[in-house]
Amino acid sequence: MKRRNTPSKEAILDLLAKTKKAMSQDAIEEKLTIAVDRATIYRVLNRFCDDGLVHRIVAEDGKQYFAVCMKCDETKLAANHFHFRCTRCETIECLPVPVHFAIPEGYQVENVNCVLTGVCNDCSVAT
Secondary structure, eight states, X not given: OOOOOOHHHHHHHHHHHHHOXXXXXXXXXXXXXXXXXXXXXXXXXXXXXXXXXXXXXXXXXXXXXXXXXXXXXXXXXXSSOOEEEETTTOOEEEOSSOOOOOOOTTOOOOOOOOEEEEOOHHHHHHO
């Protein structure tokens, strides 16, 4: 189904693309240069996820972040790929390489929601 383009949708997608990192709904609301109410932001983000324009990342604290996947090639990484949250700069990013894990025999993975937490490469080099 084709969805109509609105100034709200354009502004939110443009912000996520230019920021090049995952953002929470609160951060998006704060950074938008046009007035968009909280419910509209939430609805737009959910539609973007449904349409595959952005993906949702749930951090270990339960907070949801949304990102246009900039560092990964969706043809090489599955939609259910791993993310990394830096405890120093608070950035959440897609890991550009697969992370391998093992599960017990007999289990079938249908969805992966994993955020690894630590110090990112940029912050490690800066110290």
